[in-house]
Amino acid sequence: MTQPIYRIENLIQRYHGRPVLTIDRLEIQPASIMGLAGPNGSGKSTLLKLLAFTARPDEGQILFNGSPAAPFDDAVRFQVTLLTQEPYLMKRTVFNNIVYGLRVRGQCGDCTAVVHDAMTLVGLDPEVFAHRQWSELSGGEAQRVALAARLVLKPLVLLLDEPTASVDAASSELIRSASLNARREWGTTLVIASHDREWLYDVCDEVAQLFKGRLTGTGRINTLFGPWEPGDGGTWYKRLGNETRMAVSKPPHADAIAFIEPAVFRILTKDEYPAASEASIRGTVTRLSLERHSGFLFADVRVGAFTLVVRVEEAHLAAMTLHHGWPVTLAYRPERIRWQP
Numbered sequence: 001m002t003q004p005i006y007r008i009e010n011l012i013q014r015y016h017g018r019p020v021l022t023i024d025r026l027e028i029q030p031a032s033i034m035g036l037a038g039p040n041g042s043g044k045s046t047l048l049k050l051l052a053f054t055a056r057p058d059e060g061q062i063l064f065n066g067s068p069a070a071p072f073d074d075a076v077r078f079q080v081t082l083l084t085q086e087p088y089l090m091k092r093t094v095f096n097n098i099v100y101g102l103r104v105r106g107q108c109g110d111c112t113a114v115v116h117d118a119m120t121l122v123g124l125d126p127e128v129f130a131h132r133q134w135s136e137l138s139g140g141e142a143q144r145v146a147l148a149a150r151l152v153l154k155p156l157v158l159l160l161d162e163p164t165a166s167v168d169a170a171s172s173e174l175i176r177s178a179s180l181n182a183r184r185e186w187g188t189t190l191v192i193a194s195h196d197r198e199w200l201y202d203v204c205d206e207v208a209q210l211f212k213g214r215l216t217g218t219g220r221i222n223t224l225f226g227p228w229e230p231g232d233g234g235t236w237y238k239r240l241g242n243e244t245r246m247a248v249s250k251p252p253h254a255d256a257i258a259f260i261e262p263a264v265f266r267i268l269t270k271d272e273y274p275a276a277s278e279a280s281i282r283g284t285v286t287r288l289s290l291e292r293h294s295g296f297l298f299a300d301v302r303v304g305a306f307t308l309v310v311r312v313e314e315a316h317l318a319a320m321t322l323h324h325g326w327p328v329t330l331a332y333r334p335e336r337i338r339w340q341p
Protein backbone atom coordinates (compact mmCIF):
# COMPACT_ATOMS: atom_id res chain seq x y z
CA MET A 1 0.00 0.00 0.00
CA THR A 2 1.40 3.43 -0.87
CA GLN A 3 1.72 6.10 1.77
CA PRO A 4 -1.39 8.29 1.87
CA ILE A 5 -0.86 11.87 0.74
CA TYR A 6 -3.06 13.00 3.65
CA ARG A 7 -3.63 11.30 6.95
CA ILE A 8 -6.00 13.00 9.36
CA GLU A 9 -5.74 11.94 12.99
CA ASN A 10 -8.05 12.96 15.85
CA LEU A 11 -8.90 16.28 14.26
CA ILE A 12 -11.19 18.80 15.95
CA GLN A 13 -11.82 22.29 14.56
CA ARG A 14 -13.86 24.88 16.44
CA TYR A 15 -15.32 28.27 15.67
CA HIS A 16 -15.93 30.43 18.76
CA GLY A 17 -15.42 27.37 20.95
CA ARG A 18 -18.05 25.29 19.10
CA PRO A 19 -16.72 22.13 17.38
CA VAL A 20 -17.67 22.28 13.69
CA LEU A 21 -15.51 19.40 12.44
CA THR A 22 -14.48 16.20 14.22
CA ILE A 23 -12.68 13.50 12.24
CA ASP A 24 -10.96 10.67 14.09
CA ARG A 25 -9.25 9.26 11.04
CA LEU A 26 -9.31 9.80 7.29
CA GLU A 27 -6.75 8.95 4.64
CA ILE A 28 -6.52 10.23 1.09
CA GLN A 29 -4.40 8.27 -1.37
CA PRO A 30 -2.07 9.99 -3.85
CA ALA A 31 -3.49 10.57 -7.34
CA SER A 32 -6.98 9.66 -6.13
CA ILE A 33 -10.19 11.67 -6.34
CA MET A 34 -11.93 12.11 -3.00
CA GLY A 35 -15.42 13.62 -2.92
CA LEU A 36 -16.87 15.49 0.06
CA ALA A 37 -20.66 15.34 0.27
CA GLY A 38 -22.95 16.72 2.94
CA PRO A 39 -25.65 19.32 3.54
CA ASN A 40 -24.94 23.04 4.09
CA GLY A 41 -22.83 23.66 7.16
CA SER A 42 -21.63 20.06 7.45
CA GLY A 43 -17.95 21.12 7.44
CA LYS A 44 -16.82 20.58 3.83
CA SER A 45 -15.22 24.03 3.40
CA THR A 46 -13.65 23.85 6.85
CA LEU A 47 -12.04 20.52 5.95
CA LEU A 48 -10.76 21.86 2.61
CA LYS A 49 -9.17 24.89 4.32
CA LEU A 50 -7.38 22.57 6.73
CA LEU A 51 -6.23 20.33 3.86
CA ALA A 52 -4.91 23.48 2.16
CA PHE A 53 -2.89 24.19 5.32
CA THR A 54 -4.16 27.74 5.56
CA ALA A 55 -5.09 27.09 9.18
CA ARG A 56 -3.95 24.76 11.93
CA PRO A 57 -6.55 22.41 13.44
CA ASP A 58 -7.43 23.15 17.06
CA GLU A 59 -6.73 19.54 17.96
CA GLY A 60 -5.17 16.56 16.20
CA GLN A 61 -3.03 16.67 13.11
CA ILE A 62 -2.94 16.31 9.35
CA LEU A 63 0.09 14.50 7.98
CA PHE A 64 1.10 15.41 4.44
CA ASN A 65 3.11 12.68 2.73
CA GLY A 66 3.76 11.22 6.17
CA SER A 67 4.97 14.44 7.85
CA PRO A 68 3.19 17.07 9.90
CA ALA A 69 2.97 20.40 8.06
CA ALA A 70 2.46 23.87 9.47
CA PRO A 71 0.28 26.44 7.71
CA PHE A 72 2.06 28.08 4.76
CA ASP A 73 5.08 25.72 4.97
CA ASP A 74 6.94 25.73 1.66
CA ALA A 75 6.54 21.94 1.56
CA VAL A 76 2.80 22.34 1.17
CA ARG A 77 2.42 25.92 -0.13
CA PHE A 78 3.99 25.00 -3.46
CA GLN A 79 2.19 21.67 -3.76
CA VAL A 80 -1.39 22.24 -2.65
CA THR A 81 -3.85 24.70 -4.12
CA LEU A 82 -7.48 25.49 -3.29
CA LEU A 83 -10.12 26.76 -5.72
CA THR A 84 -13.01 28.35 -3.83
CA GLN A 85 -16.56 28.94 -5.00
CA GLU A 86 -15.81 32.66 -5.58
CA PRO A 87 -12.82 33.20 -7.88
CA TYR A 88 -11.18 36.20 -6.05
CA LEU A 89 -9.04 37.36 -8.97
CA MET A 90 -6.36 39.99 -8.53
CA LYS A 91 -7.04 43.38 -10.15
CA ARG A 92 -4.92 42.74 -13.19
CA THR A 93 -5.14 41.04 -16.60
CA VAL A 94 -6.05 37.39 -17.12
CA PHE A 95 -2.44 36.63 -18.13
CA ASN A 96 -1.03 38.30 -15.03
CA ASN A 97 -3.48 36.51 -12.78
CA ILE A 98 -2.45 33.13 -14.17
CA VAL A 99 1.30 33.79 -14.25
CA TYR A 100 1.38 35.13 -10.67
CA GLY A 101 1.85 31.76 -8.92
CA LEU A 102 4.64 30.72 -11.29
CA ARG A 103 6.51 33.98 -10.67
CA VAL A 104 6.14 33.61 -6.89
CA ARG A 105 7.66 30.15 -7.21
CA GLY A 106 10.38 31.51 -9.52
CA GLN A 107 9.47 28.78 -11.96
CA CYS A 108 9.80 30.49 -15.32
CA GLY A 109 11.14 33.54 -17.12
CA ASP A 110 8.93 33.92 -20.15
CA CYS A 111 5.90 31.94 -19.14
CA THR A 112 3.79 32.79 -22.18
CA ALA A 113 3.56 29.25 -23.57
CA VAL A 114 2.61 27.57 -20.27
CA VAL A 115 0.07 30.27 -19.41
CA HIS A 116 -1.51 29.92 -22.84
CA ASP A 117 -1.63 26.13 -22.41
CA ALA A 118 -3.41 26.52 -19.06
CA MET A 119 -5.91 28.94 -20.66
CA THR A 120 -6.58 26.48 -23.45
CA LEU A 121 -7.21 23.70 -20.90
CA VAL A 122 -10.10 25.70 -19.42
CA GLY A 123 -11.46 26.74 -22.82
CA LEU A 124 -10.21 30.35 -22.84
CA ASP A 125 -8.71 31.43 -26.17
CA PRO A 126 -5.42 33.19 -25.28
CA GLU A 127 -5.82 35.55 -28.28
CA VAL A 128 -9.12 36.77 -26.89
CA PHE A 129 -8.62 36.61 -23.14
CA ALA A 130 -4.93 36.97 -22.23
CA HIS A 131 -5.04 40.77 -22.05
CA ARG A 132 -8.57 41.14 -20.72
CA GLN A 133 -8.86 42.83 -17.34
CA TRP A 134 -10.22 40.83 -14.38
CA SER A 135 -13.30 43.11 -14.41
CA GLU A 136 -14.18 42.26 -18.02
CA LEU A 137 -15.09 38.62 -17.40
CA SER A 138 -18.35 36.77 -16.79
CA GLY A 139 -18.64 34.73 -13.58
CA GLY A 140 -17.93 31.48 -15.44
CA GLU A 141 -14.90 32.97 -17.25
CA ALA A 142 -13.52 34.37 -14.00
CA GLN A 143 -13.80 30.96 -12.34
CA ARG A 144 -12.01 29.37 -15.31
CA VAL A 145 -9.20 31.94 -14.98
CA ALA A 146 -8.92 31.06 -11.30
CA LEU A 147 -8.70 27.37 -12.19
CA ALA A 148 -6.10 28.04 -14.93
CA ALA A 149 -4.03 29.94 -12.33
CA ARG A 150 -3.94 26.72 -10.30
CA LEU A 151 -3.51 24.26 -13.16
CA VAL A 152 -0.50 26.19 -14.49
CA LEU A 153 1.31 25.09 -11.31
CA LYS A 154 0.71 21.40 -12.07
CA PRO A 155 -0.13 20.97 -8.38
CA LEU A 156 0.29 17.77 -6.41
CA VAL A 157 -3.10 18.45 -4.81
CA LEU A 158 -6.02 20.43 -6.18
CA LEU A 159 -8.79 21.17 -3.67
CA LEU A 160 -12.09 22.25 -5.21
CA ASP A 161 -14.77 23.87 -3.05
CA GLU A 162 -18.02 23.72 -5.01
CA PRO A 163 -16.16 24.89 -8.09
CA THR A 164 -19.20 25.00 -10.35
CA ALA A 165 -21.85 26.23 -7.91
CA SER A 166 -22.27 29.67 -9.45
CA VAL A 167 -21.24 29.27 -13.08
CA ASP A 168 -23.08 28.58 -16.35
CA ALA A 169 -23.43 25.03 -17.71
CA ALA A 170 -20.71 25.40 -20.38
CA SER A 171 -18.15 26.75 -17.87
CA SER A 172 -19.13 24.05 -15.43
CA GLU A 173 -18.35 21.34 -17.98
CA LEU A 174 -14.99 22.94 -18.83
CA ILE A 175 -14.05 23.26 -15.15
CA ARG A 176 -14.93 19.63 -14.49
CA SER A 177 -13.04 18.22 -17.44
CA ALA A 178 -9.96 20.43 -16.86
CA SER A 179 -9.82 19.30 -13.21
CA LEU A 180 -10.03 15.62 -14.13
CA ASN A 181 -7.37 16.20 -16.76
CA ALA A 182 -4.96 17.27 -13.98
CA ARG A 183 -5.26 13.87 -12.35
CA ARG A 184 -4.88 12.07 -15.67
CA GLU A 185 -1.91 14.11 -16.92
CA TRP A 186 0.07 14.86 -13.76
CA GLY A 187 -1.31 12.47 -11.16
CA THR A 188 -2.78 15.38 -9.20
CA THR A 189 -4.81 14.32 -6.15
CA LEU A 190 -8.27 15.95 -6.25
CA VAL A 191 -10.51 16.63 -3.28
CA ILE A 192 -13.89 17.94 -4.42
CA ALA A 193 -16.67 19.34 -2.22
CA SER A 194 -19.94 19.45 -4.12
CA HIS A 195 -23.69 19.21 -3.71
CA ASP A 196 -23.84 17.38 -7.03
CA ARG A 197 -23.75 13.81 -5.71
CA GLU A 198 -24.18 12.25 -9.14
CA TRP A 199 -21.05 13.96 -10.37
CA LEU A 200 -19.12 12.95 -7.27
CA TYR A 201 -20.15 9.32 -7.60
CA ASP A 202 -19.27 9.35 -11.29
CA VAL A 203 -15.74 10.68 -10.92
CA CYS A 204 -14.55 9.98 -7.38
CA ASP A 205 -12.69 6.94 -6.13
CA GLU A 206 -14.27 7.54 -2.74
CA VAL A 207 -16.91 9.94 -1.39
CA ALA A 208 -16.71 11.01 2.27
CA GLN A 209 -20.10 11.88 3.76
CA LEU A 210 -20.10 14.72 6.28
CA PHE A 211 -23.00 15.52 8.53
CA LYS A 212 -22.97 18.18 11.26
CA GLY A 213 -19.18 18.17 11.22
CA ARG A 214 -18.80 14.42 11.51
CA LEU A 215 -17.74 11.83 9.02
CA THR A 216 -20.72 9.51 8.70
CA GLY A 217 -19.10 7.13 6.23
CA THR A 218 -17.44 6.81 2.88
CA GLY A 219 -19.44 5.47 -0.01
CA ARG A 220 -22.99 5.90 -1.20
CA ILE A 221 -25.74 6.41 1.29
CA ASN A 222 -29.37 7.57 1.15
CA THR A 223 -30.20 10.48 3.42
CA LEU A 224 -33.84 11.22 4.20
CA PHE A 225 -35.08 14.18 6.24
CA GLY A 226 -38.40 14.43 8.09
CA PRO A 227 -41.25 15.13 8.53
CA TRP A 228 -42.05 11.60 9.67
CA GLU A 229 -45.68 10.60 10.12
CA PRO A 230 -47.06 8.01 12.51
CA GLY A 231 -49.26 5.31 10.98
CA ASP A 232 -51.17 2.32 12.31
CA GLY A 233 -49.64 -0.28 14.63
CA GLY A 234 -46.52 1.73 15.55
CA THR A 235 -45.34 2.14 11.94
CA TRP A 236 -43.90 5.46 10.80
CA TYR A 237 -43.82 6.85 7.26
CA LYS A 238 -42.08 9.33 5.03
CA ARG A 239 -44.11 10.81 2.17
CA LEU A 240 -42.05 10.53 -1.02
CA GLY A 241 -44.59 12.29 -3.29
CA ASN A 242 -47.01 10.93 -5.89
CA GLU A 243 -48.97 9.35 -3.04
CA THR A 244 -46.07 7.06 -2.22
CA ARG A 245 -45.27 6.47 1.44
CA MET A 246 -42.19 4.72 2.68
CA ALA A 247 -42.38 2.78 5.94
CA VAL A 248 -39.55 3.55 8.40
CA SER A 249 -38.68 2.49 11.93
CA LYS A 250 -39.70 4.88 14.74
CA PRO A 251 -37.61 8.06 14.44
CA PRO A 252 -35.97 9.28 17.67
CA HIS A 253 -37.60 12.72 17.16
CA ALA A 254 -39.30 14.90 14.57
CA ASP A 255 -36.10 16.37 13.05
CA ALA A 256 -34.10 13.13 12.97
CA ILE A 257 -32.33 12.21 9.75
CA ALA A 258 -32.47 8.69 8.34
CA PHE A 259 -29.39 7.11 6.75
CA ILE A 260 -30.11 4.09 4.59
CA GLU A 261 -27.25 2.08 3.14
CA PRO A 262 -27.85 1.13 -0.51
CA ALA A 263 -27.45 -2.55 0.49
CA VAL A 264 -30.50 -2.25 2.77
CA PHE A 265 -32.71 -2.37 -0.32
CA ARG A 266 -33.04 -5.38 -2.53
CA ILE A 267 -34.65 -5.30 -5.92
CA LEU A 268 -37.19 -8.08 -6.24
CA THR A 269 -37.08 -10.24 -9.31
CA LYS A 270 -40.27 -10.73 -11.32
CA ASP A 271 -41.39 -13.77 -9.34
CA GLU A 272 -40.33 -12.61 -5.88
CA TYR A 273 -42.44 -11.17 -3.05
CA PRO A 274 -41.27 -9.26 0.02
CA ALA A 275 -40.70 -11.42 3.12
CA ALA A 276 -43.10 -11.01 6.04
CA SER A 277 -40.53 -8.89 7.89
CA GLU A 278 -39.94 -6.60 4.91
CA ALA A 279 -41.63 -3.41 3.71
CA SER A 280 -41.69 -2.58 0.01
CA ILE A 281 -42.00 0.37 -2.35
CA ARG A 282 -42.25 0.64 -6.09
CA GLY A 283 -40.09 2.83 -8.29
CA THR A 284 -38.43 3.21 -11.66
CA VAL A 285 -34.75 2.67 -12.51
CA THR A 286 -33.27 5.94 -13.78
CA ARG A 287 -29.59 5.04 -13.89
CA LEU A 288 -27.13 2.22 -13.40
CA SER A 289 -23.54 2.89 -12.39
CA LEU A 290 -20.48 0.98 -11.33
CA GLU A 291 -18.62 2.39 -8.30
CA ARG A 292 -14.92 2.50 -9.18
CA HIS A 293 -13.74 2.09 -5.62
CA SER A 294 -15.73 -1.00 -4.59
CA GLY A 295 -16.66 -2.51 -7.94
CA PHE A 296 -20.34 -2.64 -6.83
CA LEU A 297 -23.15 -1.93 -9.24
CA PHE A 298 -25.71 0.65 -8.10
CA ALA A 299 -29.15 1.51 -9.43
CA ASP A 300 -30.78 4.91 -8.95
CA VAL A 301 -34.46 4.24 -8.40
CA ARG A 302 -36.97 7.07 -8.66
CA VAL A 303 -39.69 6.70 -6.02
CA GLY A 304 -42.20 9.56 -6.08
CA ALA A 305 -40.15 12.76 -5.99
CA PHE A 306 -37.04 11.05 -4.51
CA THR A 307 -34.18 9.04 -5.92
CA LEU A 308 -32.92 6.15 -3.82
CA VAL A 309 -29.56 4.52 -4.44
CA VAL A 310 -29.79 0.75 -4.34
CA ARG A 311 -26.93 -1.75 -4.42
CA VAL A 312 -27.55 -4.49 -6.92
CA GLU A 313 -26.48 -7.88 -5.60
CA GLU A 314 -24.32 -9.79 -8.01
CA ALA A 315 -26.39 -12.92 -7.41
CA HIS A 316 -29.47 -11.00 -8.53
CA LEU A 317 -27.96 -9.61 -11.68
CA ALA A 318 -28.42 -12.79 -13.67
CA ALA A 319 -32.08 -13.04 -12.67
CA MET A 320 -32.95 -9.44 -13.54
CA THR A 321 -32.95 -7.22 -16.51
CA LEU A 322 -32.43 -3.66 -15.33
CA HIS A 323 -32.76 -0.83 -17.79
CA HIS A 324 -33.43 2.86 -17.64
CA GLY A 325 -37.19 3.29 -17.15
CA TRP A 326 -37.67 -0.26 -15.79
CA PRO A 327 -40.30 -0.53 -13.00
CA VAL A 328 -38.97 -2.30 -9.90
CA THR A 329 -40.10 -3.21 -6.39
CA LEU A 330 -37.67 -2.56 -3.54
CA ALA A 331 -37.93 -4.66 -0.40
CA TYR A 332 -36.20 -3.67 2.86
CA ARG A 333 -36.35 -4.17 6.59
CA PRO A 334 -37.26 -0.83 8.23
CA GLU A 335 -35.23 -1.64 11.36
CA ARG A 336 -32.04 -1.48 9.25
CA ILE A 337 -32.50 2.29 8.85
CA ARG A 338 -29.91 4.23 10.92
CA TRP A 339 -31.03 7.42 12.67
CA GLN A 340 -28.91 10.46 13.34
CA PRO A 341 -30.44 12.58 16.10
Ligand SMILES: Nc1ncnc2c1ncn2[C@@H]1O[C@H](COP(=O)(O)OP(=O)(O)OP(=O)(O)O)[C@@H](O)[C@H]1O
Pocket: 015, 016, 020, 038, 039, 040, 041, 042, 043, 044, 045, 046, 047
Ligand atom coordinates in the same frame (compact mmCIF):
# COMPACT_ATOMS: atom_id res chain seq x y z
N1 LIG B 1 -15.47 31.80 9.95
C1 LIG B 1 -16.41 31.15 10.64
N2 LIG B 1 -16.80 31.59 11.87
C2 LIG B 1 -17.73 30.93 12.57
N3 LIG B 1 -18.36 29.81 12.16
C3 LIG B 1 -18.02 29.34 10.95
C4 LIG B 1 -17.04 29.97 10.12
N4 LIG B 1 -16.92 29.27 8.98
C5 LIG B 1 -17.78 28.23 9.08
N5 LIG B 1 -18.44 28.27 10.25
C6 LIG B 1 -19.42 27.30 10.74
O1 LIG B 1 -18.82 26.01 10.66
C7 LIG B 1 -19.77 25.05 10.23
C8 LIG B 1 -19.23 24.33 8.99
O2 LIG B 1 -19.19 25.26 7.91
P1 LIG B 1 -18.60 24.91 6.48
O3 LIG B 1 -18.58 26.18 5.68
O4 LIG B 1 -17.33 24.19 6.66
O5 LIG B 1 -19.71 23.91 5.92
P2 LIG B 1 -19.98 23.43 4.42
O6 LIG B 1 -20.30 21.98 4.50
O7 LIG B 1 -18.84 23.83 3.54
O8 LIG B 1 -21.28 24.24 4.04
P3 LIG B 1 -21.80 24.76 2.58
O9 LIG B 1 -22.22 23.54 1.83
O10 LIG B 1 -22.95 25.65 2.96
O11 LIG B 1 -20.65 25.51 1.96
C9 LIG B 1 -21.08 25.77 10.00
O12 LIG B 1 -21.86 25.61 11.14
C10 LIG B 1 -20.64 27.22 9.84
O13 LIG B 1 -21.65 28.09 10.28
